[in-house]
Amino acid sequence: MRTPRPGYARLLSPLDLGRFEVRNRIVMGSMHVGLEDSPADADKLAAYLAERARGGVGLIVTGGYSPDRTGRLTPRGGQADERTMERHRVITREVHEADGRIILQLLHAGRYAFHPLAASARAGKSPLTRFRARRLTRRGVQRTIDHFAAAAHRAVQAGYDGVELMGSEGYLLNQFLAPATNRRRDRWGRGAEARRAFPLAVAAAVREAIGPDALLSYRISLLDLVPEGQDWVETMVLARGLTERGVDVLSTGIGWHESRVPTIVTSVPRAAFTPLTERLRMSVDVPVVASNRIHDPAVAEQVLADGQADLISMARPLLADPHLPAKLADGRASQVVPCIACNQACLDKVFDGQRASCLVNPRAARETELVLTPVLERRRRRVAVVGAGPAGIEAALASAERGHVVTLFEASAELGGQLRMAARIPGKEDYGQLLNSWPMRLAAAGVGIRLDTRPTAEDLLGFHDVIVATGVAPRAVDLPGFAPDGNGPAADTPDTPDATDATDASKSAAAGPQVISYADLLEGRAEAGQRVAIIGAGGIGVDVAQFLTAPQPSPTLDADTWREHWGVVDPAERRGGILPRPRPQPRVTPDSETSDGTGTDVSADARPTDGRRSREVHLLQRKETKIGAGLGRTTGWVHRAELRRAGVVQHTGVAYQRIDEQGLHITVGEEQTLIEVDTVVICAGQVSERTLADELLAARSGRTPRVHVVGGADVAAELDAERAIRQAVETSAGL
Structure with a gap:
């Protein structure tokens, strides 16, 4: 982990962006919070954004708005049409009254759209939606360019200081650029130059539409992290082409939404992708914005000091603390409310169609509803x-x-x-x-x-x-002998066997495995042996499994180790910057040579080779659904991938029988199984x-x-x- 220098002189210094000056280098990056989709929410959105402007942020980028109906993320998704932009005058007015600058992001979802009008460079369906996108005709491509220009003009007329074109994260502009999603044989897809033609044409049309005084930003994908994504040469040629067509700022993006590499969750190292941002900055003559896991202001200052970027995008940190810039300027850095990148109340909510907020700041996006009024x-x-x-x-x-x-x-x-x-x-x-x-x-x-x-x-x-x-206190199961009720857990109870409300979770069976609670383990009052069974596979059970098996030291603390861990490579060496993932080999367990269909997941690597602790860990739950199904939308798949990589044996549909000197006895379906372990960790939920x-x-x-x-x-x-x-x-x- 990088050692930051003290002070925030660079982060708080103004910068001339060509069209205007921003008061510091902090950009509130685009983030959808669920207030963008209805013009009726304009007042709430204005309050949310204006509070960040009052907090001192240099430049605000709104959530994404589609240039037309085809490009909406959802059937009722935000669109930069005349009605919406007229309502947005209240947003731009309030931000400007707070001495802020704000630009509107234009985002065409392409094949990521969750509706039947989806259209992309070619026909097909993305892994993220059940809707099959149609192929844009040549006339459709030109219409889409015109729609971008018209939407940008409406945004500037509504008072926005400019627009940003979303060309990253696997949306439409990105889809035209990558061979994986553009195999057209016409002028919009025959080779790398033709694949670039569409985003370059959009940038040129938008520049003309917004005039000489408005800012034009382009969010450029530096690392697609999908097979057959862009290579580095193509990205640099695109970047130079964009600046030639009037783009003032290049804001960097990392990874497509369908990528199987995490890019923003808390396990990603801080500033893991800034070396690529630095390489881009050396190749262009416009300011470059660094993004992705730059949550700590001290790390942001160091990125600027190292010459890796000109500005820093901090979207979720400004959800957590809208006054972050002002606190830095006032010498109150220790009082900043930190973003922990959990995604629980922000991105997970948005992807479930709910309004976003923030775990550590529940007032975020609810400024007009959750008010802390000073008392007399x-x-x-x-x-x-x-x-x-x-x-x-x-x-x-x-x-x-x-x-x-x-x-x-x-x-x-x-x-x-x-x-x-x-x-x-x-x-x-x-x-x-x-x-x-x-x-x-x-x-x-x-x-x-x-x-x-x-x-x-x-x-x-x-x-x-x-x-x-x-x-709460950890819920303890009644061991060594207990039986489930036979009806499965209720919807609002922990996914564990029948349990007592005892707070002492450290009962042990005579001469059998040690039985400990997750609290005793994680607080250091007890240690686990080499063969462990975890009873309860909710969020705590998954965390305990990772605690017992994760590589040491943690890859989160070293970007090079983390990149190797996830197969991330230089896009100059391999398209998309991602290595092919080998298929996991079945793990042989004492009771089974292959996956036997009884609910035991044995499709994991037999022997971890990435520095993990050599433990045999079994994770068990009563439910028959896959383990981790209830975890967050944006983080659950990361945890499940780590469990597979660690060789954690996953058991579902389990009925717990007893613990004795032999180990833990369970039944899956009609088959009785003995799991020979020396430690049983109880993650059976909590009691108030x-x-x-x-x-x-x-x-x-x-x-x-x-x-x-x-x-x-x-x-x-x-x-x-x-x-x-x-x-x-x-x-x-x-x-």
């Missing part, structure tokens, strides 16, 4: 928050922001709750940034902190309000820890404070920090 001094309340996990800390911060007098109690010696365990999972190292930021933010907000303190109901009688955020809340609610005297129960203490979901923090902030907003 005479209405200040004394607020106790009990439990310093994510929900408790954010409740304390939100309450203090409103002006209340807040005291935060924590029974242990550390802040963070179960997030401390998550930060120990290889690939989630950036969660530690959130842990490090909380003490500074709490101190700045004036929150009183009492660690190693477990208050009683009597201790809290002097407060007006008590927010109980005491979290609400003893204090029940005591306070039972008291009901005139001196009893108002009681609010939030987070895991309210609902013991599977460590759902996004729901817990949102509930905590909403509760504080209502005090």
